[in-house]
Amino acid sequence: MPIEIRKAQRIQALPPYLFAEIDRLKREVAGRGVDLINLGIGDPDTPTPPHIVARLREAAADPANHRYPDYEGLPAFREAAAGWIRRRYGITVDPATEVVSLIGSKEGVANLAVAFVDPDDIVLVPDPGYPVYHIGTSFNGGITYRLPLRRENAFLPDLAAIPAEVARRAKLLWLNYPNNPTGAVAPRAFFEDAVRFAERHNVILCHDAAYAEMYFGERPPSVLEVPGGREVAIELHSLSKTFSMTGWRVGFAVGHPELIAGLGKVKTNVDSGVFQAVQEAAIAALTGDLEVVEQLRVMYRERRDVLVAGLHDVGLPCDPPGGTFYVWVPVPRGVAASALALRCLNEAGVVVTPGNGFGEAGEGYIRLTLCSPTARLREAVERLRGLGL
Numbered sequence: 001m002p003i004e005i006r007k008a009q010r011i012q013a014l015p016p017y018l019f020a021e022i023d024r025l026k027r028e029v030a031g032r033g034v035d036l037i038n039l040g041i042g043d044p045d046t047p048t049p050p051h052i053v054a055r056l057r058e059a060a061a062d063p064a065n066h067r068y069p070d071y072e073g074l075p076a077f078r079e080a081a082a083g084w085i086r087r088r089y090g091i092t093v094d095p096a097t098e099v100v101s102l103i104g105s106k107e108g109v110a111n112l113a114v115a116f117v118d119p120d121d122i123v124l125v126p127d128p129g130y131p132v133y134h135i136g137t138s139f140n141g142g143i144t145y146r147l148p149l150r151r152e153n154a155f156l157p158d159l160a161a162i163p164a165e166v167a168r169r170a171k172l173l174w175l176n177y178p179n180n181p182t183g184a185v186a187p188r189a190f191f192e193d194a195v196r197f198a199e200r201h202n203v204i205l206c207h208d209a210a211y212a213e214m215y216f217g218e219r220p221p222s223v224l225e226v227p228g229g230r231e232v233a234i235e236l237h238s239l240s241k242t243f244s245m246t247g248w249r250v251g252f253a254v255g256h257p258e259l260i261a262g263l264g265k266v267k268t269n270v271d272s273g274v275f276q277a278v279q280e281a282a283i284a285a286l287t288g289d290l291e292v293v294e295q296l297r298v299m300y301r302e303r304r305d306v307l308v309a310g311l312h313d314v315g316l317p318c319d320p321p322g323g324t325f326y327v328w329v330p331v332p333r334g335v336a337a338s339a340l341a342l343r344c345l346n347e348a349g350v351v352v353t354p355g356n357g358f359g360e361a362g363e364g365y366i367r368l369t370l371c372s373p374t375a376r377l378r379e380a381v382e383r384l385r386g387l388g389l
C-alpha cells in the first residue's frame with residue numbers, strides 16, 4: 001500500500017522556481033530546431049588547464065587516495081590554500097586552524113548557515129544575489145533581511161540604512177564581490193565599513209569570494225586584508241571559476257578559527273571531504289603557474305568588450321562589469337525583466353536570465369554571461385538587433 005509522503009516544511013517553503021518557465025520554453029524553442037545561444041549559464045566553456053588534469057590522472061591512480069579523505073582537507077591542501085592567500089593578498093594564515101577544504105563554495109555557503117544560524121536569527125543577504133544565501137538561511141529557520149544593491153550605490157549595500165533593530169538581531173552578513181549577478185567590484189573602503197558594521201553589531205561577516213580572480217581592473221581586495229577583518233570574517237574561495245573547474249567541486253574557506261571550526265564541525269557530520277586526488281590536482285593549481293588565470297582574464301575581458309559594445313549598439317546600453325563573467329543589463333523602461341527574457345528566447349534564440357530570479361531588486365535587469373566564444377556573442381548581438389529595442 002502506498003504511503004503518504006509529506007515533504008519537510010523547509011522544502012515546501014522554497015520559493016517557486018522562477019526559471020522554470022524559461023527552462024520549459026528553452027526546450028520548446030530548441031525542439032523547433034533553433035540553434036540556441038545560451039547566455040544564461042554561468043559555467044566556463046574552456047577546459048581545465050592540462051597540468052591540473054594531468055595531476056588528477058596521476059593522483060587518481062594512487063591507492064592511497066582511494067580511501068576516505070580527511071574531513072577538513074589534506075594538510076598539504078590546506079597549506080597550498082594558505083600559500084595562495086599569502087601569494088595573492090600577502091596575508092599569513094595558519095593552515096591548521098584558519099583553513100578548511102570545501103566541496104565547492106556552494107557547500108560552504110549552505111553549511112555556514114547550519115553552523116551559525118538558529119531559528120529566528122536574522123541573516124543580511126544581498127538582493128539581487130546568489131540564491132543559496134537565502135535558501136541556507138531559510139533551511140535553518142533563519143529570517144532573510146534583503147539588502148538592495150542599486151546602481152546609484154555602485155551595487156554595494158547601504159549598511160547605514162539597515163534599521164537598528166534589524167542590525168541588533170542580525171547574526172550573519174553575506175557579501176559577494178566581485179558580485180554575481182551585477183559584476184560589481186567592491187573597493188577596500190567598503191570592506192572597512194563592513195568590518196566596522198560587524199564589530200559594532202556583533203555580526204559574523206561571510207564573504208563569498210568565488211569570483212576573486214575574475215577581474216578586469218585592479219585585483220579586488222580580500223576582507224581579510226582589512227584591519228579587523230580576520231577577527232570577524234570568513235571568506236569562501238573556489239577553484240571553480242578561477243581554473244575552469246566547476247565540475248571538480250573544490251574550494252576552501254579561510255578566516256577566524258572559530259568560524260572555521262564551526263564549519264568544520266558541521267562537515268565532519270554531513271560529508272566526508274573532497275576526493276584526495278582532486279585535492280592533489282587543486283594543490284597543483286594553487287601552487288602552479290598563474291599565467292593560466294591571467295589568460296582567462298584576458299579572454300573574458302575581450303568577450304566583455306565585444307558584448308557590452310554590441311549591446312549598446314542594439315539598444316541595450318549597460319555598464320562594463322569590473323569583475324565576474326556576468327553582464328547586468330538594464331531593460332528598457334516599462335518592460336518587465338521576464339518579458340524581455342522571453343522575447344530574447346522566442347524571437348532571437350538567445351537565452352538570458354531575468355534579474356528578478358536573483359531577488360526582487362533584480363527586477364529591471366537581465367543577466368548575460370560571457371561563457372561563450374566571441375563569435376557566438378557577436379551572433380547573439382546580431383540576433384538581438386532584430387528585437388528592435
Ligand SMILES: Cc1ncc(COP(=O)(O)O)c(C=O)c1O
Pocket residue numbers: 042103104105106107130176180208210237238239240246250251
Ligand atoms: C556567487 C556565487 N557563489 C558561489 C557559487 C558556487 O560556486 P562553487 O560551488 O562551484 O564554488 C557560485 C556559482 O555560480 C556563485 O555564483
